[in-house]
Amino acid sequence: MxxxxxxxxxxxxxxxxxxxxxxxxxxxxxxxxxxxxxxxxxxxxxxxxxxxxxxxxxxxxxxxxxxxxxxxxxxxxxxxxxKGVVRDVKPWPLVELSFWSFAAYALLICLFFASQEKWGLVELGRMDSVLLVARGQVWRGATALTLHSDVVHLLSNLVGGIGFFLLVCRLYGVGLGWFLVVLSGVFGNVANGFLYYPESHLSIGASTAVFGALGVLTASAIWMTLRARDAKLSLPQWILPLAGGCALLGLLGVGEGSVDVMAHFNGFLSGLVLGLAASAFRGSLIHSQRVFAVLVWLILLSAWLCGWFSDSVQSALP
Missing domain, CATH: 3.30.70.1530 (Hypothetical protein rpa1041)
Structure with missing residues (x-):
């Protein structure tokens, strides 16, 4: 100093x-x-x-x-x-990445986009506030992340999303990073459904997870700032990362037309909460990358299986 x-x-x-x-x-x-x-x-x-x-x-x-x-x-x-605050706290070491996971993300959402019309995936997996709350179809919070309305929607979440996801994974590793991203998107969608209910609200897209990643990054910056200040709540210090995250949320998450502002906000808030929790336990969680990577695939796979099973049951009913 x-x-x-x-x-x-x-x-x-x-x-x-x-x-x-x-x-x-x-x-x-x-x-x-x-x-x-x-x-x-x-x-x-x-x-x-x-x-x-x-x-x-x-x-x-x-x-x-x-x-x-x-x-x-x-x-x-x-x-x-x-006075007496230690500033020379070591920053988090960045994690070496394999870019296969990002290629898999791009391939996955492109495959869903190419087949969603043929297989009726949009109606099957979209976020529907009424079905989510009234019928307990919470799996829609995950399936909706893999669907997109058009090419522009797809590319915006593909290009913009990978940027934020890359930063999250550099801090937390590929497995834990993707787990935080997907879980923040799911929680954001589910929270959005409950907020709109009983009004009918339909939505699709990975943008909830994109802003969830922004929330995770914001929370991580807040945590590192607080740790650098010896955990003292110095308002001008810890509020800066939060203000920066909110500014990006306002710049990128708000717009006209079919932009689901509340979904973006809920994704950001979910990422903020998950990011603070992950920051607190990063030292132990970061060594379980494979476990979290498996959990990511289980979340998506089980969500779509629930969707197919639910649709089959409904079709069989008289």
């Missing part, structure tokens, strides 16, 4: 000849850009404004003169909280 000076002696560290702009007063000086940024975030968190001026290779924070006492008090409290 560089140049977090005691306020009683701060004035002596200002650059020679430095004059604050009219109406402003200089309250702090920093040699390190990261420390300057941290202090600025603390000021913004209290609803204040500041100016950071670069002078003679240091950063000088200026605020309105009328607010200087309050801002100083806030920064003193902020830095008191940070």
């Amino acid at each position: 560089a140049s977090l000076k005691t306020y009683a002696n701060l004035e002596s560290h200002f650059p020679d000849g430095f004059d604050a702009p009219e109406g402003l007063v200089a309250i702090a000086v920093f040699e390190d850009h990261e420390d300057a940024n941290d202090a600025g975030l603390a000021v913004l968190a209290m609803g204040g404004v500041y100016w950071m001026l670069y002078s003679e290779q240091v950063y000088v924070m200026c605020v309105h003169e009328a607010k200087s006492v309050a801002v100083k008090a806030e920064l003193e409290a902020y830095w008191a909280l940070q």
Whole structure:
């Protein structure tokens, strides 16, 4: 941590000849850009404004003169909280990947897209809030992830999805990473069905899992930030990954037309919860990659078997 000076002696560290702009007063000086940024975030968190001026290779924070006492008090409290915090926590080691799983994902959803019309898979496996809740067909939360409405829908989830999935798997490994992605998509779809019920709501697509992956990444960043801060809830620090994740959710998950915004939100929220849990137990879970890989295939296979069996039973009824 560089140049977090005691306020009683701060004035002596200002650059020679430095004059604050009219109406402003200089309250702090920093040699390190990261420390300057941290202090600025603390000021913004209290609803204040500041100016950071670069002078003679240091950063000088200026605020309105009328607010200087309050801002100083806030920064003193902020830095008191940070005293003794260990910053040099080792980052998570990235996991070496085999890209076969991503090729399998692309092949799987392309095969489903090519055959879904011929075999009536859309009606059989789509998310249906009424059937999910009233008849307990929760397997639709998984089957809907493998279906897409058109080529554009397919490509958007194929290209965009692989990017997020790759990052998740780099952190957690192929087996655990895909398990978190698929499970967040399933939970997101099921939650979406319950929220819409008793209104009829139909949806398909892997985008719920895509935003689930975004939630997992956001949760992982929050966890690493909190650990780097010695588990102290420093608001300007841990809120940044969450704000970034929410910003991406807003940019990519909201739109006009047939975009299922609630499914995206529920997928993101599910990924956030699962990601926090996985982060807490990553050290032990990461050694069971094959187990989680098998679970992924079991989830998808059993879901479609439930769909086929349910459809066969319904067809046999008079």
